[in-house]
Amino acid sequence: MQELPVSVSDPLQQAAQEESSGHRMLRAFRSRNYRLFFIGQGVSLIGTWLSNVAMSWLVFRIARQEGVLDAAILLGLVGFATQAPLFFLSPFTGVMVDRWPKRWIMVVTQALSMLQSATMAVLILTGTIRIVHVMFLAAFQGIVNAFDVPARQAFVVEMVEDRADLPNAIALNSTMFNSARLIGPAVAGVLIAAFGEGVCFSIDAVSYFAVLLGLLAMRFQAEPVKRQNKPVLRELKEGFTYSFGFAPTRALLLTVGAISFLGSSLAVLMPIFADTFSGHRDGAKYLGFLTAALGLGALSGGLYLATRRTVVGLGRVLKYTSMAYGVALLLFTRTTHVFPALLALAFCGFCFMVTLAATNTMLQTMVDDDKRGRLMSFFSMMVMGMSPLGALLAGFVASKTSATTTVFLAGLCCIGTGLWFATRLPGLRPLVRPIYVRKGIIKEISTAIQSAEVPGGEEK
Numbered sequence: 487m488q489e490l491p492v493s494v495s496d497p498l499q500q501a502a503q504e505e506s507s508g509h510r511m512l513r514a515f516r517s518r519n520y521r522l523f524f525i526g527q528g529v530s531l532i533g534t535w536l537s538n539v540a541m542s543w544l545v546f547r548i549a550r551q552e553g554v555l556d557a558a559i560l561l562g563l564v565g566f567a568t569q570a571p572l573f574f575l576s577p578f579t580g581v582m583v584d585r586w587p588k589r590w591i592m593v594v595t596q597a598l599s600m601l602q603s604a605t606m607a608v609l610i611l612t613g614t615i616r617i618v619h620v621m622f623l624a625a626f627q628g629i630v631n632a633f634d635v636p637a638r639q640a641f642v643v644e645m646v647e648d649r650a651d652l653p654n655a656i657a658l659n660s661t662m663f664n665s666a667r668l669i670g671p672a673v674a675g676v677l678i679a680a681f682g683e684g685v686c687f688s689i690d691a692v693s694y695f696a697v698l699l700g701l702l703a704m705r706f707q708a709e710p711v712k713r714q715n716k717p718v719l720r721e722l723k724e725g726f727t728y729s730f731g732f733a734p735t736r737a738l739l740l741t742v743g744a745i746s747f748l749g750s751s752l753a754v755l756m757p758i759f760a761d762t763f764s765g766h767r768d769g770a771k772y773l774g775f776l777t778a779a780l781g782l783g784a785l786s787g788g789l790y791l792a793t794r795r796t797v798v799g800l801g802r803v804l805k806y807t808s809m810a811y812g813v814a815l816l817l818f819t820r821t822t823h824v825f826p827a828l829l830a831l832a833f834c835g836f837c838f839m840v841t842l843a844a845t846n847t848m849l850q851t852m853v854d855d856d857k858r859g860r861l862m863s864f865f866s867m868m869v870m871g872m873s874p875l876g877a878l879l880a881g882f883v884a885s886k887t888s889a890t891t892t893v894f895l896a897g898l899c900c901i902g903t904g905l906w907f908a909t910r911l912p913g914l915r916p917l918v919r920p921i922y923v924r925k926g927i928i929k930e931i932s933t934a935i936q937s938a939e940v941p942g943g944e945e946k
Contacts, residue, residue, distance in 0.1 A: 562881020
C-alpha cells in the first residue's frame, strides 16, 4: 500500500480512532425508526427460525411415515415451493415496491405470514396435516416473501436518517437475523422432541405481533414523493437493464446467485445429515444443533461487518469468502463426528453470511433511490429465488447418489464461483470508484487516496 502524504494522514488517523470507539457497532441505532424495526424484527425472527426447523423436520417425518417419495426429493420439492415464487415474481414485485409505501407493504406481508404460521399450527395440532397442505402453504409463504423481501431490503434506507449509517444498518440486520438463527433452531429441536412441530408454528404466529407493532409505531416526517408511474413492463425493463447492464452490479448479482443456488444443497439436506449423526434416534435435536452452528458462524460474520467503518474493501472480502465457503462445504462432507461437523458448519455460516451481506451493502450503496426496489428485487431473486432451483437439483442428485456427494460437488462449484469473481474484480474497481466519489463514500483527496482506497480492497 502506498504511503499517504502527511497532509492526509491526520484525518485518516482520526477516522481510525473513531472506528475503534465502542459505539461504532451500533451507529444505526441513532435512528428511532430503525431501533423499532430492529427490536420487533428480532423477536419475530426467532419465531421464524422455529418454524423453519419445524417445517424441515415435519417434511422429513411425513416422508418416512408415508413413504410416497424419497425424503431428499420431498425436501427439495417443499424448498422449491417455498422460494420459487421469489424467483418468478420478484422482478414484478420490485416495480410495486418502488411505487408503493414500503412500510405498508411490510405491514400486509407480516400479517399474511402470521396467518400462514397459524394455519400450519392448527393443521399440525389437530393431526390433519398432509403433504399437500404443506406444499400449498409453503407456496403461499413464497408469494408473500416475493413482496416482503425486496420491500424490507429497500426500506432500510428510509429508516436510517444518516446515509453514512446504511452499511452499519445492513450489517446489524445480518447480526439480528443470525442471532435468531442461533437461538431459534436450538430451541426448536427441544420443542419438537418434547411437543411436536405445531408448538413451533404457534410461537411463530404470535411473534409477528412484535414486528407489526414496531412498524405501526414508526414516525416519518412525510411520505416520500412518488415519481410518475410508467407501464409495469417498461419499469421492469428499466430495472433489469439497470441491474444487469452495469458490469459491477451484474458481477455481484451473478456471484451471489451462484453461491445461493449451490449453498441451498446444505440447507435442504440438513435433516438427512442430522438423522445420520444422531444414529437415527434423535434427529430433531441434532437438526437444531447443526442449524444453530450455522447461525453462530453467520452471527460472527454479521458482527465482523458491523465493526467496519466503510464499504471500501468489501469486494476483496467477497472474493475470499465466496471461495472459503466452498472449502467449508468440503470440510463438512469429510466429517464423521458431530463436533467437527459443528465447527465446519460455523465456518460455513460465517462465509455465507459475509458473502451475502457484503453484496447487499455494495449494491445498496451504488443504487439510485428511484431504482432501489427493483435492484433489491433482483438481489432477492438471486439470493432466495435461486435457492429453490438449487434445492430441487440437490434433492434429485442426493436421491441418485448421496447427501454427502451432493454437498461436496456444491463446494467445488462454490470455489469455482469465487475464482470467477476474483478474475473480474480488477476491472470492476474503476467503474465503481466514480459512484463512491460522487456519493461521498470515498474522497479523491490525492492520488495516493485514489490508489489506496478503492472498492474491493484497501490496496491495489
